[in-house]
Amino acid sequence: MPAISLTHYVVLSALLFSIGLFGVLTKRNAVAVLICIELMLNAVNINLVAFSKYITPADFVGQIFSIFVITVAAAEVGVGLAIIIAIYRNRLSVNLDDFDWLKW
Amino acid sequence: MLVEFAMQHAWLVPLLPACAFVVIVFLARPWQLLSAIVAVGSMATACFFATLAAIGIFTNHEYVEKPLVYATRWFSLGLPGMPDLRIDVGVQLDPVSAMMLFMVSFIATFIFLYSIGYMKGDPGYSVFFSYLSLFGASMLLLVLSSNLLQMFVAWELVGLCSYLLIGFYTHKISAREAAKKAFVTCRIADFGLLLGLLSLQIVFGTLNLTELAGKIEHFEEFTSFGMLTLIAVLVFIGPIGKSGQFPLHVWLPDAMEGPTPVSALIHAATMVVAGVYLVGRTMFLFHEVPSAMQLVAVTGGFTALFAATIAITQREIKRILAYSTVSQLGYMMLALGVGSLSASMFHLWTHAFFKALMFLGAGSVLTALHHKADVWEMGGLVKKMPITAWTFVIGGLAIAGIPPFAGFWSKDEILVSALNSGHYVLFAMAAFTAFLTAFYMWRMIFLAFFGAENPANHPQESPWTMTVPLLVLSVGACLAGLLGTPWHNVWGEWIRFGEAHEGPVNYGAMLLSIVLAGAGIFLAYTLYLKDAKKKRARKMAEWFGPVYRMLYNKYYIDELYLWFNHALVDGTAKLFYLFDIYVVDGIVNGIGAFARLSGDGLRVFQSGRLQNYVLVFFLGVLAVAVLMAFSGSTTAAGLVLGGVK
Incomplete structure (x- = not known):
């Protein structure tokens, strides 16, 4: 069994990111889209930690950065869910296709 | 003492009426009589100072060659091409300007003074006097100018006053139209003059009359002969307009729509001779260019004859006088053109008296007849209005050229100088014009003042404010010419360009002009007075039907100009209109339409669907990454593609 190299992490991260992106682009449910965004953020976190580990193992830059990302993501989810609930109260729907008021 | 003061402070003369203008406009306007007194008083004081200054000039022969000039800097500029442009404003007193x-x-x-009576009861009484004062100030400034730019400013000011006063009866459409016509016609001419003055400034670097005179004498150092000719012709265009010379004479007869004192002052005695005066002032320029002199002479001679032929068929009293003015101005130009400043200024001087007299007489008649202007409907006025009638007769004798009245001497002077300079054709034209002048003037006099009275009229003699000026001016019309008799030509000694020349008295020319004047008056007498029913006059008009109609319609020049205006000006305007509509508006509308259309196109992309935006955003990021990868930036490529090269 070959050792797990940087490439493996990067490929995993790319796959996760792509799945997340696909979800963001195709899901109709706003909550699902939020979950997919979480996926993308975590793909980034994997990247950050992996690069940090393999390229500059001495400093914990990547790890610290990923903690920041997690914090921001938590906040973002909080706000995002709050918005979705507000919209839901208004429209009785969480379907993104119904949220087209930003149109001219 | 006082004379010396008046000469050193000649600028007071234009300043006084200017002050009167300000006072009337800002203070005295609600009180009519006060306004009139301020205007008359300031003008009389100005006249007093002018007389003193004239006495000072005409008692010292030095001033003929060396004019009294004092000036102050108006402004100076450093322009590219004209490093030190300095314009002075000042006073130039010499016999010519002192006389004027x-x-x-x-x-x-x-x-x-006459206007006090004439304008009685007019709602614009005070305004009228303020305009008159402004005109007086501008005209006196023009006369005194030591600098051509200063003169040009005054020239435009008198034009403005003329415009305001022609259109004084603003309720009359014809007056408004006439004012516009005068303004536009003079504007066309002033454009030429302005070009001429600019060229003078550029070529010679000064507009000072005395400096220019010195420099133009040696013009070869500055410019070519062709350029000088061009400048002279351009400068002459201004006088063509202002002095009503053919082909820009059309405004002057229409200017009679203004109140009669205005016609007398501005459109007979003073403003219209500004053109003649300007040519006289710049004689040093014209003197160097024989072809320009020829142009002046021919324009003058032609205008004199041309206007006289129109005058013989006109019916309105002021219109006849207006054409007569055009004709007499032609005489003055002719005299300048044949090189006699002296004769020209002499005619200007005498003409001012008798023509102002006749206009004021016409005004007196018009007031008495409630502005019925057709001379054919007058008749026998001499019985009810003796002062007006007899002073008018004196004016008629003066303009016809009967000795010893003023017009005879000056007209004779012009004829003789035309003859002496070898312009035989112009001499013949001028002599024939003299005959026509006597004829049309006396046709008017016989029709208006003599013969049977028209029972429809109830004329009354005018009040003293109107008759006193008539009497004073008639004294002038009698005596003003005696200054320049051929036997003892005082005038020619003082007012001249170059050497005073004492030629032998030309009795032949004198006799000819008396005979022609007598013949004209006699012809008018037989046609319009002796023949009480005017049968022969009517028959003659029928005989010469087409000619008569052509003259009565002033050679259709107005119609020609209207047509020209319609065809050329309106045509060009239409062209520009189309250009405006299609090209200019097209560009503006095109920009609007472009914005709208591109908005329409781009609107499709704003679907309002978040996921579309995300997709586009992602594709954009991808595109940027690919672009950076292939643009050779290794760091970017490394970042984006994870080290894959």
């Missing part, structure tokens, strides 16, 4: 100064202020004083 006296003449203008003297005649203006009496016309102001």
